[in-house]
Amino acid sequence: MKLSDAEWKVMQALWEGSPASARDVLERVGDETEWAYTTVKTLLTRLRDKGAVSEDKRSNTGWYVPLLSRQQARRSALRSLVDKAFDGTFGSLVHHLIDTESLDAAEKRRLRDLLDSLDGKSEP
Amino acid sequence: MKLSDAEWKVMQALWEGSPASARDVLERVGDETEWAYTTVKTLLTRLRDKGAVSEDKRSNTGWYVPLLSRQQARRSALRSLVDKAFDGTFGSLVHHLIDTESLDAAEKRRLRDLLDSLDGKSEP
DNA sequence: GACAACCTTCTACATCTGTAGCAGGCTCTT
DNA sequence: AAGAGCCTGCTACAGATGTAGAAGGTTGTC
Numbered sequence: 001m002k003l004s005d006a007e008w009k010v011m012q013a014l015w016e017g018s019p020a021s022a023r024d025v026l027e028r029v030g031d032e033t034e035w036a037y038t039t040v041k042t043l044l045t046r047l048r049d050k051g052a053v054s055e056d057k058r059s060n061t062g063w064y065v066p067l068l069s070r071q072q073a074r075r076s077a078l079r080s081l082v083d084k085a086f087d088g089t090f091g092s093l094v095h096h097l098i099d100t101e102s103l104d105a106a107e108k109r110r111l112r113d114l115l116d117s118l119d120g121k122s123e124p
Numbered sequence: 125m126k127l128s129d130a131e132w133k134v135m136q137a138l139w140e141g142s143p144a145s146a147r148d149v150l151e152r153v154g155d156e157t158e159w160a161y162t163t164v165k166t167l168l169t170r171l172r173d174k175g176a177v178s179e180d181k182r183s184n185t186g187w188y189v190p191l192l193s194r195q196q197a198r199r200s201a202l203r204s205l206v207d208k209a210f211d212g213t214f215g216s217l218v219h220h221l222i223d224t225e226s227l228d229a230a231e232k233r234r235l236r237d238l239l240d241s242l243d244g245k246s247e248p
Numbered sequence: 249g250a251c252a253a254c255c256t257t258c259t260a261c262a263t264c265t266g267t268a269g270c271a272g273g274c275t276c277t278t
Numbered sequence: 279a280a281g282a283g284c285c286t287g288c289t290a291c292a293g294a295t296g297t298a299g300a301a302g303g304t305t306g307t308c
Contacts, residue, residue: 078221
């Protein structure tokens with residue numbers, strides 16, 4: 001499932017809490033954008049047509065719930081990026097991250113802690 | 125600099141070696157795509173117009189050289205992804221990577237080694 | 249010098265994306 | 279019941295993207 005930039009913003013708003021109405025979404029993205037109400041509506045419709053969210057009508061208002069999870073969306077976005085830009089391997093991405101993206105000391109420490117904490121549970 | 129998926133393929137071909145002609149590029153992407161020659165040409169023109177490559181005409185053939193480096197392209201693609209999908213922080217991406225993307229043991233080891241090797245040179 | 253083979257530029261067109269207006273349908277409140 | 283205020287579905291339209299054809303210039307070869 002491929003999401004456009006604008007669709008990502010809408011999904012982020014929905015992941016903050018659902019069901020949410022178009023107006024809820026509009027308010028949640030209010031800091032980032034100056035969208036008209038109908039813009040949000042159009043995006044929600046497109047997401048519904050794609051199967052990324054479900055729409056439930058109660059009286060005259062549509063309530064939206066993500067069908068695509070944030071983790072799934074992240075996975076596929078990352079997969080796309082790695083495929084097109086990092087030779088298709090996470091190793092290449094990780095290498096770039098450490099080598100080029102000047103993580104600060106805290107981030108590196110955190111990264112190592114995460115690695116350490118996984119050692120127990122990931123080795124057979 | 126934002127590259128489209130098709131533009132990424134062309135740039136990858138150019139990073140393999142330049143200057144390269146449109147025909148070179150077509151051959152290099154031949155495994156991945158079934159593009160017509162003019163498709164490559166169109167993409168190269170667009171990339172030239174964006175300033176991602178330079179075009180040099182010798183006799184009747186154009187020779188292309190990347191102006192945008194692979195590293196620069198990776199940085200900005202990664203930046204975009206992190207901004208839209210990972211709360212704008214590398215930490216969040218790294219967390220996802222380790223937590224969700226089941227890096228294999230070798231990749232984790234490699235990652236830690238890289239971290240270790242950086243300790244010396246990155247602390248003031 | 250004519251022909252094949254290759255190059256170029258221009259143009260085209262469908263789809264996707266960002267963004268939104270319009271017209272009409274509910275609903276709550278006076 | 280009428281009006282304000284919010285909701286909906288439909289339509290629109292420009293720019294980006296994927297993909298390529300057509301027509302014409304260049305060049306190497308017989």
